[in-house]
Amino acid sequence: MEGRKLRGMFGSQTKPETEEGQNTMSQAGPVTETSSQAPGTVSARRAKTLEAKGVNLYYGDFHAVENVTMTIEPNKVTALIGSSGCGKTTFLRSLNRMHELTPGASVKGDIYLDGEDIYGGGVDPVAVRRLVGMVFQQPNPFPTMSIYDNVAAGLNFNAGKVSKGDKDAVVEKSLRGAHLWDEVKDRLDRPGSGLSGGQQQRLCIARATAVSPEVLLMDEPCSALDPVATLAIEDLIAELKKEYTIAIVTHNMQQAARASDNTAFFNLDESGKPGHLVEIGTTEDIFTRPKQKETEDYVSGRFG
Amino acid sequence: MAHFDTTTNAGQILAAASGGRRRRGDRIFSNAAVVAAVTILALLVGVAVFLVTEGFPALTASSSELPKGESFISYVAPLAFGTCLAGVLAMIIAVPLAIAVALFITHIAPARIAMTLGYLVDLLAAIPSIIYGLWGIFVLGPAAVPVMKWLEEKLGFLPIFEGPASITGRTMLVVGLVLAVMILPIVSAVAREVFSQTPRKLQEGAQALGATRWEMIRTTVLPFGKSSVISGAMLGLGRALGETMAVAIILSVSGGVTFNLISQANPSTIAANVALNFPESSGLAINALIATGLVLFAITLATNFIARMIIARSEVR
Numbered sequence: 345m346e347g348r349k350l351r352g353m354f355g356s357q358t359k360p361e362t363e364e365g366q367n368t369m370s371q372a373g374p375v376t377e378t379s380s381q382a383p384g385t386v387s388a389r390r391a392k393t394l395e396a397k398g399v400n401l402y403y404g405d406f407h408a409v410e411n412v413t414m415t416i417e418p419n420k421v422t423a424l425i426g427s428s429g430c431g432k433t434t435f436l437r438s439l440n441r442m443h444e445l446t447p448g449a450s451v452k453g454d455i456y457l458d459g460e461d462i463y464g465g466g467v468d469p470v471a472v473r474r475l476v477g478m479v480f481q482q483p484n485p486f487p488t489m490s491i492y493d494n495v496a497a498g499l500n501f502n503a504g505k506v507s508k509g510d511k512d513a514v515v516e517k518s519l520r521g522a523h524l525w526d527e528v529k530d531r532l533d534r535p536g537s538g539l540s541g542g543q544q545q546r547l548c549i550a551r552a553t554a555v556s557p558e559v560l561l562m563d564e565p566c567s568a569l570d571p572v573a574t575l576a577i578e579d580l581i582a583e584l585k586k587e588y589t590i591a592i593v594t595h596n597m598q599q600a601a602r603a604s605d606n607t608a609f610f611n612l613d614e615s616g617k618p619g620h621l622v623e624i625g626t627t628e629d630i631f632t633r634p635k636q637k638e639t640e641d642y643v644s645g646r647f648g
Numbered sequence: 649m650a651h652f653d654t655t656t657n658a659g660q661i662l663a664a665a666s667g668g669r670r671r672r673g674d675r676i677f678s679n680a681a682v683v684a685a686v687t688i689l690a691l692l693v694g695v696a697v698f699l700v701t702e703g704f705p706a707l708t709a710s711s712s713e714l715p716k717g718e719s720f721i722s723y724v725a726p727l728a729f730g731t732c733l734a735g736v737l738a739m740i741i742a743v744p745l746a747i748a749v750a751l752f753i754t755h756i757a758p759a760r761i762a763m764t765l766g767y768l769v770d771l772l773a774a775i776p777s778i779i780y781g782l783w784g785i786f787v788l789g790p791a792a793v794p795v796m797k798w799l800e801e802k803l804g805f806l807p808i809f810e811g812p813a814s815i816t817g818r819t820m821l822v823v824g825l826v827l828a829v830m831i832l833p834i835v836s837a838v839a840r841e842v843f844s845q846t847p848r849k850l851q852e853g854a855q856a857l858g859a860t861r862w863e864m865i866r867t868t869v870l871p872f873g874k875s876s877v878i879s880g881a882m883l884g885l886g887r888a889l890g891e892t893m894a895v896a897i898i899l900s901v902s903g904g905v906t907f908n909l910i911s912q913a914n915p916s917t918i919a920a921n922v923a924l925n926f927p928e929s930s931g932l933a934i935n936a937l938i939a940t941g942l943v944l945f946a947i948t949l950a951t952n953f954i955a956r957m958i959i960a961r962s963e964v965r
């Protein structure tokens with residue numbers, strides 16, 4: 345895993361992106377390295393920790409998310425729950441610097457990927473997004489590309505020349521990893537848009553894992569899917585956490601309870617106010633003995 | 649196509665005006681649509697019939713009866729060649745430029761610059777072609793003379809730059825450039841429209857994989873816009889093929905077929921040839937000019953047909 349640095353990872357990408365949403369970050373102070381390693385997780389590869397410290401997110405003047413400090417642990421699934429509009433998507437998008445792609449959006453606070461400030465000066469957002477992949481609420485395969493090319497798409501970015509043989513191997517491994525290989529292996533050259541919704545979402549997961557990120561962010565990946573497809577994705581998430589750090593937004597309490605190790609509950613006091621993190625803990629704690637009354641109301645209200 | 653859109657809108661307004669009676673509105677709408685479609689077809693057929701009947705005498709006449717004492721085919725062939733050469737040259741210059749401008753406006757430039765540039769490009773479409781002609785002969789042509797001299801010296805081994813370079817600038821290359829500027833607005837407007845409609849979720853999908861802006865454009869924006877850009881390019885080509893005044897003013901014509909773009913001796917184009925010769929023609933000569941118009945009509949139809957095939961092929965994979 346060494347050598348996958350945020351800085352100078354890609355020679356051609358020294359200039360930071362000049363999107364409207366310039367972040368107004370304080371410089372990263374010295375960081376205590378690996379303060380939150382997951383002990384005892386048996387993993388084929390060591391995934392990375394994401395730490396948010398005092399993160400505030402804005403759309404222009406609108407303060408969408410206030411002062412979030414939390415750790416997303418490696419090789420675990422962290423669920424983000426909370427009522428609609430409390431900033432879960434916004435927060436998730438700040439974790440791979442997608443937030444700043446929205447015109448006028450800005451970020452305050454620090455986010456560390458294994459101790460390295462992803463908003464630090466000179467860090468290339470493109471490099472961050474290679475390490476922190478994302479699966480969206482709506483499946484979004486590239487409609488003009490074949491299934492194969494969809495999975496291989498990220499390999500053609502930056503990486504330079506990937507040989508055809510290597511590409512074949514990565515495509516197969518990613519599709520197997522996404523539990524999609526058997527369904528599509530005979531029609532890899534067909535358009536990805538011809539698959540069912542659940543298959544498309546698994547294709548998007550395969551596409552995201554093909555570039556071997558450290559962290560996978562998922563924004564309500566099952567909200568457009570039927571229950572069978574949803575269970576398939578949940579199984580897949582359980583597999584994927586052996587290799588990745590996973591954060592998943594869900595509005596489905598059962599899903600959070602089934603599929604996650606840790607749960608973060610977000611809320612907002614009233615509409616128009618910024619959303620904030622109420623509490624984070626193990627999923628069991630949050631669902632059975634939350635510290636905050638708000639959490640208990642939300643969890644039991646939705647569960648009952 | 650443009651005709652269709654406006655009439656459809658009119659149909660919708662009619663339909664809406666009919667008030668709550670949905671079924672009646674629907675009927676009016678579908679009738680209006682049918683009327684519009686039939687009108688367009690009738691216009692097309694009418695033009696074709698006119699061209700054929702009026703051009704027919706020239707098509708059947710013997711060489712000696714025709715103005716220049718040559719057969720119609722050998723009369724029209726250099727003109728058709730010149731028309732296609734000017735059109736293709738304009739496309740080669742304008743389409744990449746239009747795509748670049750459209751991408752710059754939709755995906756690269758900051759909002760304020762993008763808007764200003766957009767207005768400026770649109771303004772190019774508002775300039776009458778006679779002005780382009782005058783600009784071509786008085787400004788661009790003379791300015792191009794040293795460039796064409798240079799091309800002749802350095803790249804003279806290519807047939808297209810063989811020379812001798814014109815000293816007036818009234819060459820096919822200058823015509824191509826002027827036509828390119830003329831069709832730039834329409835092609836880039838179409839490209840701009842479709843590029844700006846690229847679904848955000850696709851663009852973000854690419855960016856979330858670590859695509860740079862250019863990689864994102866290459867994987868999502870360009871494929872999404874491809875068939876519309878081809879259609880836009882065809883609209884532009886149609887205009888370039890039919891452009892009359894600018895070509896008639898600029899081009900120094902000697903007839904004959906040549907790919908040499910920088911010399912004084914050029915084939916004319918069908919439209920410019922009609923404009924230049926119509927005033928002094930009578931009798932069978934007029935029929936001959938109309939028959940060349942029929943050839944232009946056929947060329948335009950053929951390019952549209954080919955474009956449609958390209959689009960269809962790019963969509964069925």
Ligand SMILES: Nc1ncnc2c1ncn2[C@@H]1O[C@H](COP(=O)(O)OP(=O)(O)O)[C@@H](O)[C@H]1O
Pocket residue numbers: 403406408426427428429430431432433434435446616619
């Ligand atoms: N692109 C945007 N521009 C402006 N405001 C936005 C944008 N996206 C989301 N918001 C606002 O930010 C707040 C949080 O939204 P979001 O993160 O989507 O919430 P959640 O995912 O928890 O439902 C909401 O008030 C929403 O209206």
Ligand SMILES: [Mg+2]
Pocket residue numbers: 432433434
């Ligand atoms: Mg959301």
